[in-house]
Amino acid sequence: MKRMILIVSGALALFLLVWVARNYFPFFAASVPKIPDVSITSFEECVKAGNPILESYPSRCATKDGKLFTEDIGNVLEKVDLIRAASPRPNAVIKSPLVIEGEARGYWFFEASFPAELFDADGQIIGTGIMQAEGEWMTEEFVPYKGTIAFRVPAAKRGTLILKKDNPSGLPEHDDFLRIPVIFSE
Secondary structure, eight states, rough: HHHHHHHHHHHHHHHHHHHHHHHOOOOHHHTTOOOTTTOSHHHHHHHHTTEEESSSOOOOOTTTSSSSEEOOOOTTTTTTTTEEEEESTEEEEEEEEEEEEEEGGGGBTTTTEEEEEEEETSEEEEEEEEESSSSSSSSSEEEEEEEEEEOOSSSSEEEEEEEOOOTTTTGGGGGOEEEEEEEEEE
């Protein structure tokens, strides 16, 4: 009987000690360091690891240790008042020939066109094309454009599409571009 009372008393004392520590000394729990997951270094790795994707644009992925990784969408948000790409969208899976469509301000064109270049992951040009205005381009308003780029599929999975503002002056202060990350179809 004494043994039973001793066991119950010990368990009750341990429970009381844990309860007091949790409720009156919360800094004990907060001082335990979180071990970072050093294997995750990018948005794609974060998503593959099954971490939650936050509802935002661009998408963000949160790891268990609180690190945030943002999806690369190029510079589409910075250029939305100058040029918009309806197709391809950032991180779209593409194949050859790539059809490019969207709208750009009239001053993005020169003689109703502007150039586009497709790069592989190593920064090598794998295709070029000319985007043609599909309407009156001598305006400051948005004008629809369309064009095609044929390319060889590179070994790397990712690449970049660059839509360049036509700059007949050649002066660097008039250069501008839209950068769209893409994924090559296998």
